[in-house]
């Protein structure tokens with residue numbers, strides 16, 4: 001299902017009304033950090049503007065109740081400029097850590113999907129909207145610095161939210177809104193936490209890849 005849930009993930013982003021907080025217990029470094037660390041933090045915070053666009057990509061079927069191959073095009077994520085973003089670079093420990101907290105995130109995509117929900121075949125293409133509330137994303141990059149160059153050796157993202165819902169134009173190959181798709185969308189939305197938990201993990205690797213690429217470009221500048 002859905003091409004939805006997406007990589008919203010990629011959150012870092014955003015524009016310029018950043019709120020900062022240094023109280024995050026996950027942060028290892030005490031104090032303000034070096035000039036270079038602060039430069040990295042500032043660059044990462046300002047990397048994107050709204051809405052955030054993602055390259056086209058596909059997601060392989062999972063192993064759960066929903067086994068659906070998804071092709072996602074023209075993905076747009078909005079709401080990120082309102083997020084509270086915290087970034088901490090600790091070059092001594094070799095980590096760059098970011099949290100991103102936002103009340104509501106809205107994602108629009110063109111999707112194509114094919115697979116099974118339980119044993120029922122579903123397929124279709126069209127537009128989807130996904131809304132998620134109380135979203136919290138963390139990203140942790142492991143970095144090495146050599147000869148003044150900072151390299152990312154690993155990127156880990158976690159994603160959490162309190163609630164979400166989505167709308168899809170077609171789940172059963174219809175070209176017009178019919179009866180079955182709205183019915184299923186309703187059922188899915190009544191179980192949205194469950195559905196999101198099932199779908200989101202398959203978006204994490206792509207998100208990590210995208211975020212690594214973005215941070216790599218940022219780190220070339222410091």
Ligand SMILES: *[C@@H]1O[C@H](CO)[C@@H](O)[C@H](O)[C@H]1NC(C)=O
Pocket residue numbers: 055056073074110
């Ligand atoms: C993504 O796919 C759409 C087709 O749905 C295409 O129009 C668009 O150019 C593609 N974008 C990129 C960056 O390849």
